[in-house]
Amino acid sequence: MTDTSRRAFLQGTAVAAVTLAPGLTLIATAADARPAGEAASPKQRWGLLIDTTKCPAECTACIDSCKEEMGLPDHGRPATDAQYIRKVSVKDPASGKTVSLPVMCQHCAKPACVDVCPTGASMKRADGIVLVDRHICIGCRFCMMACPYKARSFIHEDQTGQKIANPRGKGCVEGCTLCAHRVDAGEMPACTEACQNRGKGAMVFGDLNDPASEIAVRVATEATTRIRADLKLDPAVRYQGI
Amino acid sequence: MKKVDYQELTPLTPGWLAAVGGLAVVVAAAMVAVFHMEHNGHWVTGMSNQVVWGMPHVFAVFLIVAASGALNVASIGSVFGREPYQPLGRMSGLLAIALLAGGLAVLVLDLGRPDRLDVAMTHFNFKSIFAWNVILYTGFFGIVGAYLWTMMDWTVKGWYKPAAIAAFLWRLVLTTGTGSIFGFLMARELYGSAVMAPLFIAMSFAFGLAFFNLVILGLYAATKRPLGDDMVARLGKLLGVFIAANLYFVAVQHLTALYWPEKRDAEAFILLNGGIHTLLFWGGQVVIGGIVPLALLFRGTVGRCTLRFSSLLVTLGGLAQVFVIIVGGQSFPLQLFPGMEVSSSFFDGQVATYVPTVAEIVLGLGGIAITVLIVVIGATFLRFLPAALGETAPAAEPAEGAPAPAACCASPAE
Numbered sequence: 001m002t003d004t005s006r007r008a009f010l011q012g013t014a015v016a017a018v019t020l021a022p023g024l025t026l027i028a029t030a031a032d033a034r035p036a037g038e039a040a041s042p043k044q045r046w047g048l049l050i051d052t053t054k055c056p057a058e059c060t061a062c063i064d065s066c067k068e069e070m071g072l073p074d075h076g077r078p079a080t081d082a083q084y085i086r087k088v089s090v091k092d093p094a095s096g097k098t099v100s101l102p103v104m105c106q107h108c109a110k111p112a113c114v115d116v117c118p119t120g121a122s123m124k125r126a127d128g129i130v131l132v133d134r135h136i137c138i139g140c141r142f143c144m145m146a147c148p149y150k151a152r153s154f155i156h157e158d159q160t161g162q163k164i165a166n167p168r169g170k171g172c173v174e175g176c177t178l179c180a181h182r183v184d185a186g187e188m189p190a191c192t193e194a195c196q197n198r199g200k201g202a203m204v205f206g207d208l209n210d211p212a213s214e215i216a217v218r219v220a221t222e223a224t225t226r227i228r229a230d231l232k233l234d235p236a237v238r239y240q241g242i
Numbered sequence: 243m244k245k246v247d248y249q250e251l252t253p254l255t256p257g258w259l260a261a262v263g264g265l266a267v268v269v270a271a272a273m274v275a276v277f278h279m280e281h282n283g284h285w286v287t288g289m290s291n292q293v294v295w296g297m298p299h300v301f302a303v304f305l306i307v308a309a310s311g312a313l314n315v316a317s318i319g320s321v322f323g324r325e326p327y328q329p330l331g332r333m334s335g336l337l338a339i340a341l342l343a344g345g346l347a348v349l350v351l352d353l354g355r356p357d358r359l360d361v362a363m364t365h366f367n368f369k370s371i372f373a374w375n376v377i378l379y380t381g382f383f384g385i386v387g388a389y390l391w392t393m394m395d396w397t398v399k400g401w402y403k404p405a406a407i408a409a410f411l412w413r414l415v416l417t418t419g420t421g422s423i424f425g426f427l428m429a430r431e432l433y434g435s436a437v438m439a440p441l442f443i444a445m446s447f448a449f450g451l452a453f454f455n456l457v458i459l460g461l462y463a464a465t466k467r468p469l470g471d472d473m474v475a476r477l478g479k480l481l482g483v484f485i486a487a488n489l490y491f492v493a494v495q496h497l498t499a500l501y502w503p504e505k506r507d508a509e510a511f512i513l514l515n516g517g518i519h520t521l522l523f524w525g526g527q528v529v530i531g532g533i534v535p536l537a538l539l540f541r542g543t544v545g546r547c548t549l550r551f552s553s554l555l556v557t558l559g560g561l562a563q564v565f566v567i568i569v570g571g572q573s574f575p576l577q578l579f580p581g582m583e584v585s586s587s588f589f590d591g592q593v594a595t596y597v598p599t600v601a602e603i604v605l606g607l608g609g610i611a612i613t614v615l616i617v618v619i620g621a622t623f624l625r626f627l628p629a630a631l632g633e634t635a636p637a638a639e640p641a642e643g644a645p646a647p648a649a650c651c652a653s654p655a656e
Contacts, residue, residue, distance in 0.1 A: 079292065088578065088588075089586065090579050093581075103578065114369075118366070118367055119365040119367060121365075137358075140353055141354070142372050144291070148576060150588060154284065171283070173354070227579070231429075
């Protein structure tokens with residue numbers, strides 16, 4: 001199926017938005033799909049809100065769905081296998097309190113990876129999604145040195161079984177795309193969908209710039225934090241309960 | 243200043259053939275290593291998603307840093323007008339270019355996509371210090387090349403001084419750029435410091451002169467050309483000053499970091515409990531690469547043996563220093579949640595292990611071989627090397643009994 005027909009199909013089968021309250025939309029729908037050929041808009045700032053109190057340590061729904069969606073096989077070499085998203089266990093040594101949370105590319109507004117990339121392969125879309133242009137990535141790994149979130153993986157071997165939405169190649173650097181292909185089609189990222197369907201609904205995806213979106217409302221009204229907020233990279237991923 | 247007679251190396255002698263052949267074999271082995279790593283992918287190396295820059299980068303950064311330092315001898319003679327150094331200006335320039343070529347070869351051949359070198363040369367993100375370095379490295383070849391031209395062609399002698407000043411300033415900026423590759427990284431505790439730029443300049447002074455000394459001593463011994471004791475002593479004292487400067491900036495680097503509570507765990511990792519990194523820091527970088535050669539060079543008159551041995555120690559200590567900076571800096575885990583205990587399937591919170599493979603080391607040695615090969619070929623076809631050097635008559639063997647291995651004074655026949 002071509003990109004155009006796929007997008008048309010998705011638009012044609014748009015599901016109704018789940019409305020929690022007047023003006024409050026739980027999930028983006030296919031009706032919000034960006035038309036083919038239209039550039040990403042700075043009017044949007046896509047982001048995630050993750051409530052760690054709803055994220056059990058044993059649940060890996062987000063990780064499993066990411067691997068399936070993006071075609072990330074397990075080579076049995078954890079030191080070199082790509083991980084776009086992983087569950088991190090954080091324990092306070094003083095109190096013993098432990099939380100588990102998924103960590104992926106934080107899609108920073110001021111991404112260090114984009115600053116240091118010599119060729120411009122690391123780039124930020126107008127809507128805030130940080131990506132790697134694999135046509136001009138030379139595999140220097142400077143972005144991996146610069147990212148404080150350890151969000152990127154170097155591709156250490158030839159790839160097979162790739163997904164159309166995520167072409168991959170040995171020798172380039174990769175990371176979470178926030179499922180840009182799904183977002184452009186009006187869907188939510190695979191991890192968020194899996195968390196809502198198979199997990200405990202810890203993850204919420206949406207437009208931080210849309211004051212009516214659930215994520216924007218909750219960020220405005222509830223306590224949230226960002227990992228290494230002190231670095232002032234302005235990540236688009238926010239957490240609760242840490 | 244008296245006229246200096248420059249002479250090419252005599253090619254195709256048994257010694258020349260052995261040297262060039264040996265170096266070519268090392269370069270060929272490095273190419274095999276590159277094919278192995280690039281064909282299979284980097285999983286066959288010791289590098290990983292935790293330690294993304296390994297042994298190839300250690301060699302590459304060492305050679306690139308040494309390149310700018312090797313030019314110092316020429317700059318001292320031209321920019322600062324010290325006549326005794328002027329006959330060595332040509333070789334200084336040649337070695338600077340050769341070291342940079344060797345370092346860049348290793349760096350490029352370890353890229354994930356070395357076939358995209360054209361992309362690196364045509365796509366520039368000017369906010370990236372890496373992109374600026376591409377320009378600085380390319381410019382270094384051009385400026386030092388022009389500088390050499392003014393040294394070797396009397397018809398453009400009028401440009402000698404401007405070219406010398408331009409090359410000197412460019413080399414300072416270049417090493418600032420190399421240091422800033424680490425200085426501009428705010429993610430990791432052991433980088434992200436303005437001291438990286440002057441530290442790298444001090445490192446370049448020491449590493450570059452040490453490598454230069456080894457090349458000069460090797461070439462003069464191999465060709466049996468006279469090399470004055472005064473020149474040897476002068477190069478020795480200069481190396482001592484540069485070693486001291488490097489040690490000074492290393493002290494500033496770590497003392498500054500120790501004042502930041504957030505960096506103390508990382509500092510303790512390097513200085514106290516980092517295993518191989520602590521060993522290489524104190525044993526390799528500070529003692530072998532710093533204190534021992536410093537003591538040897540300042541305890542009395544410096545002879546060939548002392549200079550050769552000290553230069554070798556500085557080179558080995560320099561490789562240890564770059565290893566500690568690059569691999570040690572990555573091995574200490576990223577602080578996603580400062581003060582918390584962190585773990586994950588992606589090795590968060592863990593000290594990374596890195597065991598270099600033979601292929602990585604061979605690639606690095608290939609960079610050194612490329613450097614020396616360029617020097618030998620260059621000095622064979624053009625007049626880079628003075629027929630004699632220094633004022634005083636050289637002794638047949640070093641006069642003073644330096645406490646170096648006897649083998650270090652052996653002079654391979656040309």
